[in-house]
Amino acid sequence: MNNYTEKQARIPILEALIAYRQHVKVLGHVPGHKGGQGLYGDFAHYAMQLAMIDATELPGLDDLFHPQGAIAEAQALAAEAFGSLSTYFLVAGSTAGNLASVLATCDDGDLALVVRHAHQSVWHGLDLARARRATIQPAIDCFGVLTAPSVDSVKEAFLRYPLAKVLIVTSPTYDGRIGDLRALIEVAHAHDALVIVDEAHGVHLPFHPQIPQSAIALGADLIVQSAHKMGTGLTQTGLLHVGTNRVSQAKLQKALRMVQSSSPSYLLLASIDAMRAQLALEGEARIGKALVAMQKEQQRLFDACPSILAYERDGARQDPFKWLIDATPFGFSGFALEQRLREQYGIYAEYATQRHVLFVFSYETRPKEWTIVTDALLELHALGKDSVMRDLPKDDHDLDPVSPMYDALPFHKDRSRWVLLSMATGSTCAQTVTIYPPGIPILLPGEVIYASHIEILRRVLDNKKRVDGLMDGDEGYAIHCFINE
Numbered sequence: 001m002n003n004y005t006e007k008q009a010r011i012p013i014l015e016a017l018i019a020y021r022q023h024v025k026v027l028g029h030v031p032g033h034k035g036g037q038g039l040y041g042d043f044a045h046y047a048m049q050l051a052m053i054d055a056t057e058l059p060g061l062d063d064l065f066h067p068q069g070a071i072a073e074a075q076a077l078a079a080e081a082f083g084s085l086s087t088y089f090l091v092a093g094s095t096a097g098n099l100a101s102v103l104a105t106c107d108d109g110d111l112a113l114v115v116r117h118a119h120q121s122v123w124h125g126l127d128l129a130r131a132r133r134a135t136i137q138p139a140i141d142c143f144g145v146l147t148a149p150s151v152d153s154v155k156e157a158f159l160r161y162p163l164a165k166v167l168i169v170t171s172p173t174y175d176g177r178i179g180d181l182r183a184l185i186e187v188a189h190a191h192d193a194l195v196i197v198d199e200a201h202g203v204h205l206p207f208h209p210q211i212p213q214s215a216i217a218l219g220a221d222l223i224v225q226s227a228h229k230m231g232t233g234l235t236q237t238g239l240l241h242v243g244t245n246r247v248s249q250a251k252l253q254k255a256l257r258m259v260q261s262s263s264p265s266y267l268l269l270a271s272i273d274a275m276r277a278q279l280a281l282e283g284e285a286r287i288g289k290a291l292v293a294m295q296k297e298q299q300r301l302f303d304a305c306p307s308i309l310a311y312e313r314d315g316a317r318q319d320p321f322k323w324l325i326d327a328t329p330f331g332f333s334g335f336a337l338e339q340r341l342r343e344q345y346g347i348y349a350e351y352a353t354q355r356h357v358l359f360v361f362s363y364e365t366r367p368k369e370w371t372i373v374t375d376a377l378l379e380l381h382a383l384g385k386d387s388v389m390r391d392l393p394k395d396d397h398d399l400d401p402v403s404p405m406y407d408a409l410p411f412h413k414d415r416s417r418w419v420l421l422s423m424a425t426g427s428t429c430a431q432t433v434t435i436y437p438p439g440i441p442i443l444l445p446g447e448v449i450y451a452s453h454i455e456i457l458r459r460v461l462d463n464k465k466r467v468d469g470l471m472d473g474d475e476g477y478a479i480h481c482f483i484n485e
């Protein structure tokens with residue numbers, strides 16, 4: 001066993017928790033369930049073992065916000081494994097990482113350039129920082145899927161706004177698309193701007209040569225990863241990596257204290273630590289084995305109908321663990337396809353749109369699960385391919401590759417009102433409206449509401465999907481709009 005392997009085999013937080021449990025006689029501290037003995041009903045059956053190590057900041061267990069022991073060691077091991085300068089553990093998901101990254105890099109009135117399909121937490125962070133923003137439109141590929149912006153559109157954004165302080169990019173996208181991230185980072189750095197990459201869906205990327213590279217290796221300044229989306233951390237876990245010395249660690253640490261709980265879960269922290277050890281020691285082997293099993297089933301789909309999978313056969317600039325299924329060859333909508341898969345086959349997808357269904361697999365997906373999904377898709381394709389699907393809503397407006405700068409500061413609540421969705425065409429949105437999942441706003445404050453927006457929202461609501469930012473009243477759904485003067 002070499003020195004790296006020996007170090008990465010340690011799980012310091014879990015080791016500290018086990019030592020605490022072996023020594024403790026009286027639990028005279030929070031939490032109130034007292035090592036699981038107070039858990040109720042069926043929950044106790046499932047959670048008892050984990051509850052035994054659900055502890056708090058005790059001697060020997062370290063402190064997330066002043067780490068000097070097990071947590072400090074665990075975060076240093078993560079930085080080594082992922083290739084960052086330093087790494088911080090997140091117990092409020094990648095949302096906390098996005099909020100902290102924005103707060104640490106944007107001051108009051110600073111301008112951020114943001115690729116438009118950013119997660120809602122990015123926009124919330126800009127609101128909290130009282131920062132200004134201009135958006136860069138992502139490209140749309142031949143499958144009708146949003147992908148990374150072109151390098152030219154990022155260059156245009158910096159030409160239009162040379163004082164922009166930060167560029168915020170989402171990569172991979174929710175659908176698994178990955179653009180020329182290295183080039184985008186180089187453009188931003190050439191203009192002395194920092195780069196934040198929301199890599200929530202890319203925690204596995206540093207650990208196998210046959211999948212796209214992580215933003216950590218490509219020179220981004222701050223990289224936010226979820227530990228639970230594509231990795232094996234418990235839900236609500238994440239990592240925030242510092243990639244360069246251009247970032248103020250003091251500001252970042254202050255921001256993390258502001259957006260994370262002062263009572264962080266040691267279960268969550270230990271799960272991040274264990275995931276790191278797994279990826280460092282076994283990641284390449286586990287990912288490689290999964291790729292072989294998955295690509296076999298992908299080939300079956302491509303052979304039966306090349307257009308079922310909504311990406312190029314060579315998989316370039318695509319996370320292979322994301323299966324984006326185009327519902328068009330099936331003859332019905334993505335919503336209907338997702339419902340049939342769930343109700344008839346017991347197959348639960350991540351989310352659906354009018355045209356697509358997204359499956360989020362990981363290196364821990366069992367080979368037989370890919371086979372089950374492939375068999376079901378081929379069966380439904382054979383049954384439904386002669387049907388006719390309703391037309392998809394078309395955009396009724398042209399998008400500028402780079403939006404005008406938006407400054408939230410002059411707008412006040414007394415200059416806005418709720419407008420029925422059916423009457424809102426042409427109004428200016430005053431509140432973020434987000435379809436969830438994927439958590440990407442369909443409308444941001446300051447954007448004009450077009451008929452296509454309303455049509456998409458109606459279809460989502462008709463299919464009983466979640467939309468944040470609307471008000472459901474007696475007369476129907478309403479949207480918050482600025483009053484035109």
